[in-house]
Amino acid sequence: MVTVTEWQKIGVGIAGFGLFFILFGILLYFDSVLLAFGNLLFLTGLSFIIGLRKTCFFFFQRHKVKGTSFFLGGVLLVLLRWPLLGMFLEAYGFFSLFKGFFPVAFGFLGNAFDIPFLSALFRRLQGSSSMV
Template sequence: MPFYRGLLALGNIFWLTGVALLLGFRSTWNLITSKANIKGSASFLLGLFFLFVRWPIVGIILEIYGCLVLFGRFWPSVKAFLYEVPMLGWIIRFLFWTAES
């Protein structure tokens, strides 16, 4: 079964727990409940709801959109971090050199 809803829900719970452990519980709560991120939070929770009512493709699409909205501000920091990783940073710079020029 490619879209087993129990495993999808369990993966979402583990993902949310990982984010909370990484950022801290208070920061995660502030991120999810801030007015600027309410569209992303609503989209993610609606996607989770669609997973539970057996519409997994719609649910996954909504969750991906919600994650992009919630964590979109972190991409420049992630990019800067990845550039500093040995070997990986060189590969990324080499592959995307023409895209940044």
């Protein structure tokens, strides 16, 4: 069984608030202050959850440099009050960074929920790309 530390619990809360502020900033027509606050909270929460060293190792691997540069460049543009362009760059960087995780997540969702149409869709999405 996996043990969850107090720091990880705090990190989940901080990352959750970060996602809330990002979604709220998008709903309010890309409000740059809410988006910037959400980005900072999300990155802080991620470093609390997996640790600062593992976070740096994840973002700065050689084969993830392109995704990291787009994601952090988007964060920087949001902080400099260019929210629309910054969020587009962040989204591209996010999908580039986590593209190996999506088949695993879709496979889990397809097996966890027994919804007729959605489970078939998730299983199809699981097999469509590789883990590498």
